Amino acid sequence: MSMTCLVRPLLRSLLLGGLVACAAGAQAQIKIGVVSSSTGPIALVGIPQKNTVPLLPTRAGGQTIEYISLDDASDPTASVSAIKKLINEEKVDALIGPSGSPNAMGVIQFVAEAGVPMFAPVGTAAVVLPMTEQKKWVFKTTQNDDLIAAALVQHMGRTGVKTLGFIGTADPYGDNWHKVLEGLAGKAGIRMVSAERFQRQDTSLTAQSLKTLAARPDAVLIAAPGSSSVLPQTTLHDQGYKGKVYQTHGAALPDFLKLGGKKVEGTILAASAMLVLDQVPDSHPTRKIAASYVAAYEKLHGSKPATFGANVFDAGLLLQAAIPVALKSGKPGTPAFRSALRDAVEQIRELPATQGVYNLSAADHSGFDERGRELITVKNGQWTLLK
Template sequence: MKAVFKAGLAVIAVATSGTALADLTIGVVLPLTGPASGLGIPMQNGFKLWPQTIAGEKVRLVILDDATDPSKGVQNARRLVTEDKVDVLMGSGATPVAIPMADVAAEAKTPHLAMSPAPLPAGKDHWTFRLPQSNGVMANAIVAHMQKSGVKTVGFIGYTDAYGESWLQELKPRLEKASIQLVATERFARADTSVTAQALKLTSANPDAMVIVASGSGAAMPQLALVDRGYKGKYYQTHAAATRDLMRVGGKAVEGTFVSSGPVVVAEQLSDEHPSKAQGLKFVQAYEKMFGAGTRNQLAAHSYDGHLLLEQVVPVALKKAQPGTPEFRAALRDAIENAQAVAVSHGVLDFSPTDHWGFRPDTGVIMKVVNGDWRLER
């Protein structure tokens, strides 16, 4: 396998020998720069674990940087489907970029594996399937833990964009059903460097727990502000914060924090009966061999899971057409939608014609930051 880096475009093209028609071409759009780069960079690393072939077809990866900019993401997606004629479009790791990418995929009739929990209107995800767990699935885990912990009131601070809004809309009905009151709601932009005013309002409400909806190292900033202003209740973070960037930036301030996550981050702590333990351990061992001990994260595992899904569905599509053709792309979309449930590192993917989210409602786990490491809450 030969990697070619084009600095101006932040592109990685994994090239193989053989004709273009024989290649299975995967086009990837990630936020490798900009406010969401903390998501995109580990996702990019996850692609480095992909095999050279899938179902006997040589894999060609083309990875482009969207700079956390929806217009750039759309531009990249259009290039991939028109110039590279990709068989699969993947991305973005940033929800506000993944949403308009879905429109490009639909127009081009190209299967789209979203790398973020992108909410789309009913009927708009015909060509789009999500690799991350839905915010609703992760909210299930958080609210269940709150109930068990006796939480009665909650404060919320999250991004002003689609990721933050989706989390808020998923949390509200679940909190209400659990008789937990949402007493304060604050928002901030991904590029903000201070949330002092929001922290003051939240601490004055003095809820039992705070839910912080942000990603990567940016998830630590609101918590640091709340700790600085004396808030001593429980903290909950979402699956976009399930990386060591949270602990690296937050330090002692994030000790005791509860973080929703896919099971792969604590693979060794799963029961032997857990359906994701085998694939989770395989990912962790391969990833940490390449990038170092303790580097596993929620985000890179989504990239890894992409190839596990394709290994199941590409053979089905190949019975109808060859890569590089519209017929193959249509067959691949149908194969994903009708595939048998497959255990991946993050849970069990079970797509259907009425469910392009895939993961089951009980997929999320809750981890606790203990002595700068993750501990699975049981």
């Protein structure tokens, strides 16, 4: 089904009704559980996600929607407890979250067993690839790693990069990025000469940086989400590295610029146009809806959101588009409705959102194409479209 015609009604509902998302209370007929890491090591990812919940749609298909939001404190074990509580006690019809890749990977089994669709706003493509009977219950509202990596590797090839160093988190996010990057770089004739890993909570990366410097790579790619993306790059800078530094879309947040300062000047990453809305043409398919989201978030919270919040916002758009279809097959609170909701999301076509245009299918539960990425650099402390 084509979703282009739904953009105006979706926007109207979000902007007029969004601020009372959590106030539907006992009148709600559809219950959505949200798990975010608004405290703990990945709070810079989870806070904008939690803050976006009041902006989600409160009605769809003539039904009201209630959101039940829980914090897992960045702990994968707490994520499992929160998901089980939402499924078993709150009887939710769908889930949004958790914030972290390890957290999301750890709950897939329970989501699948319960037959509850989950919208994962996480970086790693491992939550949806390779597709399995369990993963068919998971949809991903961020661009898959291969889509982002392809843009970065193409830029490396155009600018003469021949050797590459890798520094990534020792978790599913870093694992998948290393796998994808190694394959794409090899095909492009770029040799990976070093690969270092670290924990998100590490406070020193001197050893990893020194080993990377010893390999003398033309460029280094850092694969880490949120605030954990900053320390590897500032450490390389302090130790005198002069080559190009690439980051993943995990670094696409305002705090990357604040925490990194001048040490992250010149960084190259690929991410959604939301970082550079004022620099893309009016015809860009995501500009209008992303600008509306940013304005609503800024009005409510007094600051601009990171793209991590937009991933939750997009989950709301997908749900609002799919719910009217699912209601034809079952009532909220029933297995029939939840199964129909999952099926309806798979049928979404050409739905513009903040992060790109969604075209989902049984094989593709992320659904992005090149319209979901832009090459961006840090220039004078600001995100700048790389032309």
